[in-house]
Amino acid sequence: MVANKFLVAASAIVLGSVALTGCGNSGSSGSKSGGxxxxxxxxxxxxxxxxxxxxxxxxxxxxxxxxxxxxxxxxxxxxxxxxxxxxxxxxxxxxxxxxxxxxxxxxxxxxxxxxxxxxxxxxxxxxxxxxxxxxxxxxxxDFVKEGQKAGQWLLDNASTSDVNGDGKINVVEIEGTTGAAPAIDRKKGFEDTIASDSKIKVIASQTGDFTRDGGKQVMEAFLKSQKGIDVLFAHNDDEGLGAIEAIKAAGLTPGKDIKIITIDATHDGMTALSQGEINYIVECNxxxxxxxxxxxxxxxxxxxxxxxxxxxxxxxxxxxxxxxxxxxxx
Amino acid sequence: MPETLTPERQEATASHAGAGPAARLAARLSGSTLVWPVLALAALVVVNLVVHPDFLSVRVQDGDLYGNVIDILRNAAPVLLIGLGMTLVIATRGIDLSVGAVAAIAGAVACVSITGSSHESALSTAVVASSLALATCIALGLWNGFLVAVLGIQPIIATLVLMTAGRGIAMLITGGQITLVHNTHFDFLSSGFVLALPFAILLALALFAITGLLARRTALGMLIEAVGINPEASRLAGVRARTILWTVYAFSGLCAGLAGLMISANTSAADANNNGLWIELDAILAVVIGGTSLAGGRFSLVGTLVGALFIQTLKTTINVIGIPSEMNYLFKAIAVVAVCLLQSPKARALLTVRRRARVGTKAVAA
CATH class of the missing domain: 3.40.50.2300 (Response regulator)
Structure with a gap:
């Protein structure tokens, strides 16, 4: 009973103060426009x-x-x-x-x-x-739009993206953290966009957890298990930068032997892009x-x-x- | 060593008497704790071979070996190192949850030290930075040892402190940024090759061999087991339990530090949030798969080696055979549960009983 009374009193005080705060603020907000x-x-x-x-x-x-x-x-x-x-x-x-x-x-x-x-x-x-x-x-x-932009670049540059000249553009995708909104939306935006060109196909897709280490390990395995990779689409710069190290270790030249698209445009990513190791970066500002x-x-x-x-x-x-x-x- | 005559052993000895050498070998193998993790590892490799027949192929690329197997060996090095320290800690009936955070601190200390140096790409810079990082990690290990051995805090709680605080410390050191370094000597820790083999795994195996020699050719291993089985009894028998505990936690810190340097060198960057994230769980798993009991006492270093290789092969398998991202954890879980079931004495006993029943009916028929 005592506890109940105390609760009632406490909530009355809280409610009162909330109401007061409300009044105080609404009174002053009118004069704010100039200050x-x-x-x-x-x-x-x-x-x-x-x-x-x-x-x-x-x-x-x-x-x-x-x-x-x-x-x-x-x-x-x-x-x-x-x-x-x-x-x-x-x-x-x-x-x-x-x-x-x-x-x-x-x-x-x-x-x-x-x-x-x-x-x-x-x-x-x-x-x-x-x-x-x-x-x-x-x-x-808009993460979907970011994925679409990445896909659009690939559509526009399809003629030069078939690196090994087999008539097919094989894309490997390194996804962000499974279940995270940017990962889901970027994947959807990208894959919906490239669907309009039957030559372009995502042959393997795996999560790299948005990290460099993840990107590197996934790319290492892709390079050994997938034949004729032309393009890499990484959901952020860090994954792409990790993958670049794996590509170099395989004796290939990133940006030439495998075209690379990433998202974010961080300083490190932009540096790699200006050096030609990445081909295109969609900004996430x-x-x-x-x-x-x-x-x-x-x-x-x-x-x-x-x-x-x-x-x-x-x-x-x-x-x-x-x-x-x-x-x-x- | 006197044979303890448990009923199983008597039976085993009896059945050996009449059996041929092949049967004897099979019986010995099925009794060994190592056979199941090795079989599981082999099964994983077979799965990979079915999907990609050239899974095991290795070629020479720029003078170094190149292939899935080499990747697995190289990437398994950090888990193997941490598992090594973890095995000894677990053998004392302890556990070290802080290793992932300690690994992150090692990377942070090394990378910040390298970027702050006036000769960023020099060999001496890399050596100084790595030594500084390892010294820090040994100190952190000693801190864990202090909490466990002197203050008597339960290991899981004592090391939880550093597991939680450690990433914060690493973030303080790096200022919350991913710190990039440009030092080829530092990168060598992870990406370097010696005699066409990855330097990382050679380093890990070297430490493995030294630990194995120390534990099995001196009394150290026995003392560790004694502390794990009964700390009080071992103390009364004259074993310096406290010193042993300090030593294993400091060693675990050192191993975590070395692993952290490798992880950091792998991408030439210290990422306080992600470096070594959840690696403590991988390491504990490697130890358990290898047949070391979490209750302390018995331990198997070779088992940990097999366990570490199994875990890394599992990770590579997911990428190689193209398991969808959403199914990653499920696939891992199923594989781990399968291995644990194989290792469980009860599950195995069930299997043995069935087999014996079959053998029995055959004998009657003959």
């Missing part, structure tokens, strides 16, 4: 070069645009991200942005943000929630800063934004890579 915007950003962590570039872009653009940024690093843990978002709600920031570590489990904390009238923007990764009113927009790459700040301003001003914003992305061949490399930020 400085405060953004709370909950980053996943610093697990790769891609992510570091992503963080840097957001921090630098915020500074340039005069947006006050509160930044937290969740070290790949959802609980840390939820804590960070809660503290942003308490601090009454104007807008919250974050890259969800995992897809599910966000409804409660997003509900709190909604009650506090703080708009939320998702970056890079989506959440799996039926209630789309919990966030304003999702800014990130981590520099979301400018687009994110743009969306944040619109959202805070109460303007409507689309539910889904696709990152501006391009692709590189050897000449473009050589030109872009000196100013490449990641």
């Amino acid at each position: 400085t915007i405060t953004m709370g950003f909950a980053q996943v962590g610093a697990e790769s070069g891609w992510r570091t570039a992503n963080t840097k872009s957001i921090q630098e653009t915020a500074k340039k645009d005069g947006i006050k940024l509160k930044f937290s690093d969740a070290q790949q843990k959802q609980e840390n991200q939820i804590k960070a978002i809660r503290s942003y709600i308490q601090q009454k920031v104007d807008v919250i942005a974050f890259s969800p570590v995992v897809e599910t489990g966000w409804d409660a904390v997003l509900q709190e943000a909604k009650r506090a009238h703080i708009p939320v923007i998702l970056t890079d990764r989506a959440v799996d929630s039926k209630d789309t009113s919990l966030y304003k927009t999702f800014l990130g790459s 981590p520099l979301l800063g400018p687009q994110l700040m743009d969306l944040a301003k619109k959202v805070v001003d109460g303007k409507s934004v689309p539910q889904r914003v696709v990152t501006e992305e391009t692709a590189f061949d050897q000449a473009q890579a050589t030109a872009a490399l000196p100013t490449r930020q990641y």
Whole structure:
């Protein structure tokens, strides 16, 4: 009984404070349009070069645009991200942005943000929630399109891609982590696109877990078990770079004896591309800063934004890579 | 050594008396713990040969041997090394879960040391960096030993500390970045060839031979087993259990460090997140497949060698025969379960009983 009473009292206090927060924020948001915007950003962590570039872009653009940024690093843990978002709600920031570590489990904390009238923007990764009113927009790459771009390059360059001249273009594919959205979508985009040319065929496909070591081991086995490999499609640069070492060890020249297409356009990948070891890289852009700040301003001003914003992305061949490399930020 | 006269043995000796040498050999083989992992390895090779008849073919490429077998040997080196350390730790009734994280730290220390040097591509740089990494790993092993031997924390918990914290340490060292190095001498650890054979496996086998000699030609192996069977009794009998424990954990750290250097050299990069990820499980599996008991006491180094080769062959098989990515883990699991069933004394007893029953009816008929 005592415990019950305590619970009731506690929840009353919590509810009261949530209501107060809500009032306070909605009262001030009207006057925000002219003043400085405060953004709370909950980053996943610093697990790769891609992510570091992503963080840097957001921090630098915020500074340039005069947006006050509160930044937290969740070290790949959802609980840390939820804590960070809660503290942003308490601090009454104007807008919250974050890259969800995992897809599910966000409804409660997003509900709190909604009650506090703080708009939320998702970056890079989506959440799996039926209630789309919990966030304003999702800014990130279209992984299917990345796969399609890779496939399109192969279609366009089919005439030079039949390296061994047997009339067939045999492709081996090194996939990303099994079950990860980028791996599923890139595979689908690529394979759907190349289906329009009957000469092009994926003869073997295996996961390399998005790592160099994985890419190398899978390619080693492909080189011995598959006959007449013309093209390698790797789901990210790291896998491709690992595979290049396996190809060299087999006495073949990467980029010539086997054409290589990858996705990401990291600094290492671009260097290999400019040296001709990779033939084509589809960009997966981590520099979301400018687009994110743009969306944040619109959202805070109460303007409507689309539910889904696709990152501006391009692709590189050897000449473009050589030109872009000196100013490449990641 | 006096024969312990268990009923099985009496029976075995009796049946040997009348049987020919071939039958005797078969009986001895089926009693050995090694025969099943070896058979499983052979079965895997046969599966590969059916799909790709030239699976075992080896040719000379730029003066070095080149083929699936060579890949398997080269890639098995890290698991073999870690399995070596793990075998001794398990023999003391312990376990070392931290080896994967320690391997990541080794790569991180070496790569950061190389990139920070003024002569990045020099041989001396690679040697200094590798020594520094190995020294760090021995220190980490000693830390595990301290927790287990002095503080008396259960090994699985003691090493879990470093398993969790280790990747964080490796990330601190690399600054969360994949650190790339350009040093051909460092790469040699993994990609180098000596006498047309991969340097990595030669190095692993050399350490294997030294460990084998130390464990079996000196009293060390017996002392380790004694600690594993009954630490208290062995202490009372005058075995310095504490020193033995420190030694095996430090040795496990050294092995993990060496394996970490190879993994890192394989791609010329230190990736704190992925280097040596889950390798502790592969190593434990290699040890168990090799017939070493997790309950401590008996251990088999040759068994671990076969186990490591089995695991790497399994990985290569998945790539060679083209198992879909979604089925990888299932395929691995089925293969491992099959080997474990073959090794289980109960399952084997069941098999033997059936065979004996058949032999019995034949004898009656004659």
